[in-house]
Amino acid sequence: MKILITRPSPMGEELVDGLKNIGIFAYHFSLLDFIFSDGLKGLTKNIKSLYKSDKIIIFSPKAVHYTNWYLKQNTLNWPSNPQYYAIGQSTARLLQQYIKKKF
Template structure:
């Protein structure tokens, strides 16, 4: 058995190293790379438009990294009179480090559904919510907050770009590696992997054991035709390791 990890660097490489250290065969094929987002230059203005008591949500560590670099470049600080939230413990930790403010995060699974249960998001009528994200990220979160009466602004801090591969060559490489388990951490990457493998090899792809990080991702996998899908209890590497040990 070989586990194919598709999450981007450096987290993907770290997970493979952890698996190999446990005696598990694993390989890394990152499906996306990152670059600064188109709206990053607008971030200082977005922050200036926030009022006391408004909210800022960081969707990922990458959003925090790119936002921080831009603010340092512009000599612009983070406001200290708004509420900060993050999806995920590591993202919250990074945001706390750069803002010097407390950051609320969901307990348990690091998903939008859990974030929406936080007290800070229960009454948001008339509040401005700035979401730091990658291109196209977190539409469900924004939709739910709009229904609660919030005014949403997205700041595309970074862009995810598909890494171009030769699907035929990759398939044969994975066959040589005896890949039979796939780790996928976003719907975008799941769709990309599905389309990357040539159709004549798709039965092999769909026969692989799939590990995903949310119910919504599992539903997409089921729609695409996967039969063996397991959901990790979180999206961090520790949770993925625990889930892989049970496969």
């Protein structure tokens, strides 16, 4: 069996290494890369839509991390009204630290 891992770096490589350690061959090819940039300032134009949302879906721990960083830098809190959906256990656990709701 061969597995293609598409998680962003460095988590993708870590998963490949873990799989190889238990005898499963895996490749890593990241479909997305997350980088810190000043482009987050562009969120200022769209931040109001975050607070008007009824559902928010978060796909990765990195998305939680960078969103939380942006909110803190701008003295904002996570919106409390929307229903949150997290894809993956690690995303849900991290998101639950910032939003006191179960996922």
